[in-house]
Amino acid sequence: MSAGPSGPEQNKGQPGLVSAALSGLCPRCGAHTLFGGAAQLAEECSACGLNILSLERGGRFVGVVTMLLALVLILAALGVDEWLRPPLWATFLFWGPVTVASVVFALRFWKTMWVYHQYEESQP
Numbered sequence: 001m002s003a004g005p006s007g008p009e010q011n012k013g014q015p016g017l018v019s020a021a022l023s024g025l026c027p028r029c030g031a032h033t034l035f036g037g038a039a040q041l042a043e044e045c046s047a048c049g050l051n052i053l054s055l056e057r058g059g060r061f062v063g064v065v066t067m068l069l070a071l072v073l074i075l076a077a078l079g080v081d082e083w084l085r086p087p088l089w090a091t092f093l094f095w096g097p098v099t100v101a102s103v104v105f106a107l108r109f110w111k112t113m114w115v116y117h118q119y120e121e122s123q124p
């Protein structure tokens with residue numbers, strides 16, 4: 001898993017956090033059980049029974065992350081609009097999927113990071 005040309009920004013302290021976020025890996029057993037929905041954490045791991053909900057106590061920050069991301073996307077959209085002056089349909093066609101994908105990925109990554117952090121904290 002660790003081999004491969006995945007670039008210089010590999011963080012050795014937290015291996016595979018991005019892939020854990022993308023595939024929703026349980027921090028305890030590594031099964032694909034972390035998410036119940038696109039960006040919704042499962043209540044518990046169906047493989048090892050780890051209580052994921054109890055680890056997700058940073059839920060109040062999720063709104064902040066979403067709002068910051070929305071702000072960045074809006075500014076980016078305004079910038080592209082100024083720069084290229086695309087037709088309105090092209091704007092919606094492009095930014096609709098980009099927005100949804102960015103928000104889902106950001107939420108997944110944020111929640112995975114948080115749950116992994118909480119899980120490490122809870123270890124003796």
Ligand SMILES: [Zn+2]
Nearest residue numbers: 026029045048
């Ligand atoms: Zn598990």
